[in-house]
Amino acid sequence: xxxxxxxxxxxxGLGLVGHVPVAATGPMCAEGHTGCATAMLAMPSIAAAASVxxxxxxxxxxxxxxxxxxxxxxxxxxxxxxHALGRLLH
Ligand SMILES: [Zn+2]
Numbered sequence: 001x002x003x004x005x006x007x008x009x010x011x012x013g014l015g016l017v018g019h020v021p022v023a024a025t026g027p028m029c030a031e032g033h034t035g036c037a038t039a040m041l042a043m044p045s046i047a048a049a050a051s052v053x054x055x056x057x058x059x060x061x062x063x064x065x066x067x068x069x070x071x072x073x074x075x076x077x078x079x080x081x082x083h084a085l086g087r088l089l090h
Contacts (some may be wrong), residue, residue: 017037017088018036018037018038018042019031019033019036019037019038020036020037020088021033021035021036021037022035022036022037022040022041022084022085022087022088023035023039023040023080023083023084023087026039026040026080026084027039027040027045027048027049029042029045035084037084037088040080040081040084041081041084041085041088043060046060046063046077046078046081047059047060047063049077050062050063050066050073050074050077053073053074053077054066054071054073054074058074063077063078064078
């Protein structure tokens with residue numbers, strides 16, 4: 001959400017910083033970067049990481065629910081995204 005409007009798309013909300021490196025390792029984005037902001041923070045990237053870990057298709061909202069419920073893989077993915085966001089904002 002930006003100023004009350006829902007923003008959608010792979011780079012929603014990331015704007016010009018979408019491909020800034022934020023992790024030395026991590027998933028790859030469509031541009032071939034490893035650990036860039038899009039690869040670590042875009043909702044489809046987070047959903048893809050969880051789907052790989054849990055061996056089934058997992059939606060973004062479900063990942064947050066699983067993490068809150070104590071699922072170790074979902075919790076780690078959310079924590080990694082949080083750390084990446086911290087590096088992006090630093
Ligand atoms: Zn990238």
